[in-house]
Amino acid sequence: MSSSSVGSNNLSRSETSTTTETYHSSLGPVNITSFDSMQEIAIHDSNSSSGQQSIASVHRHHHHRPATLPLTPPLSGSNDMIQSSAIITAANSYGPNKNTPMDALKEWSLSTYKCTKQLINEKLGKCSRTVDADLEIEIEKLRETQHKYENILKLSRDMSNQYQTIIATQNSMYEHLNELALRETKSPTAAAVMNSDSERTLVNNLSQDFKQNAEMMKSIARNGDKLLMALGFFISNLTTLVYKTIEDTIITIRAFEAARLEYDAERNCLNGLMYSSTNAGPSSGTTSTATATSMNSEKMHQVRTRYERLKEDVAIKMKFLDENKAKVMHKQLVLFHNAFAAFASGNAAALDSTLKQFSIRPQPSSFLEK
Template sequence: IEYIMSDSVMSKAATMEIPINSNGDTGALAEDDGLEQAAKLQWSLDEKVGSSRGTRDLQQVMVSGPNLNETSIVSGGYGGTAEGIIPTGSIKGPAVCYNPEFNKRIPVTGFGPNMQHSTSSSSMTAEEATRGVAVEKYEAVKKWGLNTYKCTKQMISERFGRGSRTVDLELEAQIEVLRDTKRKYETVLRLAKALTNHFYNMVQTQHALGDTFADLSQKSPELRDEFGYNAETQKLLCKNGETLLGAINFFVSSINTLVNKTMEDTLMTIKMYENARLEFDAYRSDLEELSLGPRDAVTMARIEAAQEQYQVHKEKYERLRSDVIIKLKFLEENKVKVMHKQLLLFHNAISAYFAGNQEQLEQTLKQFNIKLRPPGADKPSWLEEQ
């Protein structure tokens, strides 16, 4: 049906007469309506079949149709003269003209309402994600502000004696003992560092004095023996002093680790425990105040929420309290063990040095696995420079 209609339309268009007016314009034909209707019918059929089949049909129509170069446009009807005949061979250009409206009738993949919908969906997704982050931050700040307000209120109430607080007398006594012990150990550490610095300066002075005595022994023949004895004595004292200095440095290093690391770690846990205790008392007081008020629907909802917060902070408080008890126990055991070893080292080293027992002093260092600095390392260590 499509081939026959295409052939008939093209044949009719090629053999029809087009009247031309005196000014060169073509007049209206009676057959225009028929051609237009046929073209519209052909176009609708092409759209139903598809673009690929439509293209193939159009090629077949143009091949089977008449040769446009052999036709002519007649002016004035069938009985006109040859002057009105215009040969089509003189017309330049293609036989088929480009129609810019054709592409507008074909839907293009990737554009149109579907693409607009996907773009709007992606923009809405990004907007929802941004809004979700903002809401999350707002809720975190709101929660922090409410918690800070409750804790500040509880702390002020405790300070002025208006509010109650949870008290663990035994645990708080142990915490106070630890803080007092840390202060005393810090004093021992400070004095031990001062002793190290002073003793280091004394050893350096003895070393310089021994060198001076040895030099004078060579330059003073009449006092050679006296200067020589003193030079040997100062060198021996300098050697023993360096050995004792190694023992004192080890003592200072161990005390520093105990005070500034082990005890400090336990005190950090204690600080977290005290903050948890304050939060627990704040939410406990809030729950007690709500429980004393009226029992309407709004208040019951607030009481239920306060009860949940109370349970959360109670569990946190009890967990940190258990951690503090365990750390205090292990700290006490570690402190006794470390200090027993370090005090024994300090006593034996000092006694052997001032007794002049070089063998016992060296044996003390071997007992505690202390290695001295290599000879010639006169520069003080970073611990000695403190």
């Protein structure tokens, strides 16, 4: 028997044995034959002229590394993330379909890594960042304005709660004074001791005093309820302004700042690749460096377009916010001033006029009033 036939028989026996062997990885047993088949397809597509020789080479070394991708020795430390990204990039080069979940994960991971690195370098002052001084000053003013409006809103709510407590106390005071006014008038003890007109007048005056103070407390509590209605209207509109109108602009600003960070990360990454390709001499990695530079340049162009669009959106929203804020707060401050001035002076008619001016009506307390 010739040496060629012996080699072919050995190869056949090797192929037969691989169908039953398994590779025990950290994810469980993996069939080596499936890996070999994928290797044969990949190698056949990449180099059809030497397909049989490559397949035989793969079968001879499948016990050492049954993976379908050319892997490098594992790195240690912070380079694990870089190597993982490199492996994923190599995997995508074998497949015609690039829109897979693994592609999305790879892109998200690389973007997060770049942005985190950019943010840390900015904090340490090791890299440059895009700065629009005028816009950043306006953004900082808006954040301070939102903070001050939140403080006014908090104080208004505290004031409303305190007035509710005071009004509840005034209503309780009215009930007790009114009850005492009735008791002093119909008290049997008081009727028994009344022996003269002066004593009868004194008892009647005491009853009248209780009744007068009860009516005063009732009137103040009624005006306090109207003040609470005006204050509630003020709080409602201020809440809408702070947590919806201003917050909508703040959300756009956050998106703009995230786009700025991503743009700077891609820009500095591209500058680093261009610097490396310029200073490095001719080597086998020149083609891969040029490809990476081209991909990063396209990505940077997309991110820059998004950054500039969000920058325009922020400028427009801040302009409209200033106009809307001026209109809303002018109306609410007029209400706040007139309501408290009328309440403090005890002018019930002016307080009613203020509520009517702003179309403020009391909420029905029961279904019969609806």
